Amino acid sequence: MQEALGNAEKQAILEALDDEHRAWATYDQVIRDHGPVRPFINIRDAEARHIGALASLLRRYGQEVPANPWLGRVPSYSSVREACVAGVDAEIANAQLYERLLATARHEDVKQVFGNLQEASQERHLEAFRRCVSRQRA
Numbered sequence: 001m002q003e004a005l006g007n008a009e010k011q012a013i014l015e016a017l018d019d020e021h022r023a024w025a026t027y028d029q030v031i032r033d034h035g036p037v038r039p040f041i042n043i044r045d046a047e048a049r050h051i052g053a054l055a056s057l058l059r060r061y062g063q064e065v066p067a068n069p070w071l072g073r074v075p076s077y078s079s080v081r082e083a084c085v086a087g088v089d090a091e092i093a094n095a096q097l098y099e100r101l102l103a104t105a106r107h108e109d110v111k112q113v114f115g116n117l118q119e120a121s122q123e124r125h126l127e128a129f130r131r132c133v134s135r136q137r138a
Helices: 007-034 040-060 080-102 108-135
Strands: none
Touching: 007 040, 007 080, 007 108, 040 080, 040 108, 080 108
């Protein structure tokens, strides 16, 4: 039997899930506004996998998985470039979030998921948005 999640660790998972939900909803809004543009289509799919990993952790520890509260509550951007600039900022903040949340993680599976999601933000998503900004004209 799994050792139960402490309150701090549960809250950390919920905070991470909320951030991933917001990212998914934001990138989905960009696609709705500007069509199936890269890197948003790829990163939205990655965010769905991140949500799944966090939801799996919650279920493993007998916790309820909240629905995405961000649908229809995220900004629209006037251009793909503007959205990419916001994506850079969001992924930097996401990596910092996981740095903080990793300090609260006690279970190895939680540490592993947080570390994987942080790496995805820093190594793949951030770089994709930076390339997007450099490709788009101001």
